[in-house]
Amino acid sequence: MKQFVLFIAISFSCFSHAQNAEDVITKINNKFNAVKDYSVNVYIQANIPMLKIMPNKGKLYFKQKDKVKIDSKGITVLPKQGFTELNSFLNEKGAYMAIFGDSVMIRGVKTKLINVIPNNSASDIILVKLWVDLQNNIILRSQLTTKSNGSINIDYSYTDQINYGLPNQLKFEIDVKKFKIPKSIAGDINKTNQQEKTTKEIDKGTITVNFTEYKVNIGLKDEIFSKN
Amino acid sequence: MLLKNTYNELIKIVSKPRSFLGFGALSLLIAIILFAMKADGSSIVSMVTDSFEQTLTFNGNVINGNLIAFIILQxxxxxxxxxxxxxxGDLISGEAAMGTIRMMASKPISRTQIVLSKFIAGALYTLLITLWLGFLALFVSHFIFGSGDLIVLNSDGLVILPEADVFWRFGLGFCVAFLSLLTVSALSIFLSAYSENSIGPIVATMSIILVFTIIGSLDAxxxxxxKPYMFTTHMAAWRSFFSAEVPFNAIxxxxVILVLHIFSFLGMTLYKFNKKDITS
Structure with a gap:
C-alpha cells in the first residue's frame, strides 16, 4: 500500500511539474503573441572566426507569425536560427514536452531552467533549454540545439519592452566550423600557407544585436516583407 | 626628340588593329561577366558565402557594383x-621583322632614346588598358548593380568592407595593378629586343608569367x-588593399620589387638594343 501511495505521489509530482513548465511557456507565448508586429532599430556587432565585418545599423521589421525583414544600408550578418524559430516552435502546442530543471542565477536574477524536448523525431530541433525569470515570465537565456546547425546560445536583456517580452539586446553564441579556402578560389596566391592550416574543429562566434526605439503593433503591411 | 619619337610610336600603336584587340576583348569579357552576374549572381556569390551560410544569413545588397568590380579585376x-x-612585345621585334629598324637607327636619334620612346608609348598603352578596365569594372558595374558593401574572400576568411571604405582601395589597387602590367610591358619589350619576329616575345612573356604563377601557387x-623575388608574386599586391587591415609594408x-624589375628589364633592353646588330 505504501509503495502504491509513493508511486502515485511521484507520478503526480512529475505530472504537476510538467504542467507547470508548459504553463510558464504558455505565459511567455501569450506575452509574445500580444505583439502583432513591430519595427525596431538594430545595431549589430559580429565577432565570427574567419569573418571580419564592421558593426552595422539597420531597421528590423517583424510580423506574426514568422515574418522578419531587416533593412540596412550595408551588409549585415545574423544567425540563421534564433530569431523566429524558437517562438514558432514554442507556439506549437503538443509539439514538445517541457520539464523543469534546476535554478540558476543569471545577472542577479533567479531563473528556472525548462528543458523542452520535441515530440517529433524528425524535427530539426533536438533540445531547447530555456532559463526563465518566473516573476516576469521572460526568457533570460536559451540554448537551441539543432541537427543541422549545432547549438546556439542566446542571452536576452530587457528594458522598456519587458511587458511584451521584447529584448533590448540579444547576444548569440554560435558554432562556426573552421574550413580551408583554396588559394585558387580565394585568389591571393602570394599568401604563405602558414595561415591556411585550418582543421575541422568548431569555433565559437558571437553576434550582439542591440534594439532601440521599438514601435509595437503599428499595423505593418505584408508588402514590407516581400520587398527586396 | 624623345617626345617626338614617342608620339610617332603612339601613332604606330594606334595604326595597328591588334592594339584595339585588347580594348575589344576587355569590353566583351566584362560584358559577359556582367551578364552572368545579372542572370545568376546569387548562386555565384553563394559559392563564396556557402561555408558560412549553414549558420549565418547575409542581409543587404550583397551583389553590388563593388563586388562585381572586384570579381572583374580578379x-x-x-x-x-x-x-x-x-x-x-611587337614594339622592337616588329620593326626588325618589317625591316624598318635600320631606317629608325639611321635617324638623328640615339638608340637609347628609341628604346625609351617605345617604353613610354608602351606604358601609355598599358595605362589606357588599365583605365579602360577600371572604367568598365567600376563605373559600368555601379551603373548596373548599384553600390554597397564589398565581400572579399581571402584564404583566411571573409572580409566585409563598408561601402565608404572601398573606393580608395580600388583607386590604389588600380595603381598597383598598373605597375604590375607595366612590369609585363617592360618584360615583353625586353624580350622583343632579342627577337626578329613578333610572336616569340608575346609567347615568351606569357610563358614566363604562366611558369612563375604556377610556381607561386604551389605550396612547395x-x-x-x-617566391619573394618573382615579379608574379607581387603582381597580386593590388589585392592586399582589400584586407581588413591593409599591409602597407608588404605593399x-x-x-619596390616591381619597380626594380621594370628598371632591370629596361636597362637590359637598352644594353641589348645598343649592341644590336641591325646590318644583317
Whole structure:
C-alpha cells in the first residue's frame, strides 16, 4: 500500500511539474503573441572566426507569425536560427514536452531552467533549454540545439519592452566550423600557407544585436516583407 | 626628340588593329561577366558565402557594383598581361621583322632614346588598358548593380568592407595593378629586343608569367626562397588593399620589387638594343 501511495505521489509530482513548465511557456507565448508586429532599430556587432565585418545599423521589421525583414544600408550578418524559430516552435502546442530543471542565477536574477524536448523525431530541433525569470515570465537565456546547425546560445536583456517580452539586446553564441579556402578560389596566391592550416574543429562566434526605439503593433503591411 | 619619337610610336600603336584587340576583348569579357552576374549572381556569390551560410544569413545588397568590380579585376588581371604583351612585345621585334629598324637607327636619334620612346608609348598603352578596365569594372558595374558593401574572400576568411571604405582601395589597387602590367610591358619589350619576329616575345612573356604563377601557387617549400623575388608574386599586391587591415609594408615591398624589375628589364633592353646588330 505504501509503495502504491509513493508511486502515485511521484507520478503526480512529475505530472504537476510538467504542467507547470508548459504553463510558464504558455505565459511567455501569450506575452509574445500580444505583439502583432513591430519595427525596431538594430545595431549589430559580429565577432565570427574567419569573418571580419564592421558593426552595422539597420531597421528590423517583424510580423506574426514568422515574418522578419531587416533593412540596412550595408551588409549585415545574423544567425540563421534564433530569431523566429524558437517562438514558432514554442507556439506549437503538443509539439514538445517541457520539464523543469534546476535554478540558476543569471545577472542577479533567479531563473528556472525548462528543458523542452520535441515530440517529433524528425524535427530539426533536438533540445531547447530555456532559463526563465518566473516573476516576469521572460526568457533570460536559451540554448537551441539543432541537427543541422549545432547549438546556439542566446542571452536576452530587457528594458522598456519587458511587458511584451521584447529584448533590448540579444547576444548569440554560435558554432562556426573552421574550413580551408583554396588559394585558387580565394585568389591571393602570394599568401604563405602558414595561415591556411585550418582543421575541422568548431569555433565559437558571437553576434550582439542591440534594439532601440521599438514601435509595437503599428499595423505593418505584408508588402514590407516581400520587398527586396 | 624623345617626345617626338614617342608620339610617332603612339601613332604606330594606334595604326595597328591588334592594339584595339585588347580594348575589344576587355569590353566583351566584362560584358559577359556582367551578364552572368545579372542572370545568376546569387548562386555565384553563394559559392563564396556557402561555408558560412549553414549558420549565418547575409542581409543587404550583397551583389553590388563593388563586388562585381572586384570579381572583374580578379578574373581579368590574369589575362590582361596577354593583351598588353600583344602590343608591347611587337614594339622592337616588329620593326626588325618589317625591316624598318635600320631606317629608325639611321635617324638623328640615339638608340637609347628609341628604346625609351617605345617604353613610354608602351606604358601609355598599358595605362589606357588599365583605365579602360577600371572604367568598365567600376563605373559600368555601379551603373548596373548599384553600390554597397564589398565581400572579399581571402584564404583566411571573409572580409566585409563598408561601402565608404572601398573606393580608395580600388583607386590604389588600380595603381598597383598598373605597375604590375607595366612590369609585363617592360618584360615583353625586353624580350622583343632579342627577337626578329613578333610572336616569340608575346609567347615568351606569357610563358614566363604562366611558369612563375604556377610556381607561386604551389605550396612547395623548395620554392619559398625564390617566391619573394618573382615579379608574379607581387603582381597580386593590388589585392592586399582589400584586407581588413591593409599591409602597407608588404605593399611597399611589392612596389619596390616591381619597380626594380621594370628598371632591370629596361636597362637590359637598352644594353641589348645598343649592341644590336641591325646590318644583317
Amino acid at each position: 578574373m581579368l588581371i590574369v589575362h590582361v598581361p596577354l593583351l598588353i604583351a600583344l602590343v608591347t 617549400s623548395v620554392f619559398n626562397s625564390i 611597399y615591398q611589392s612596389i
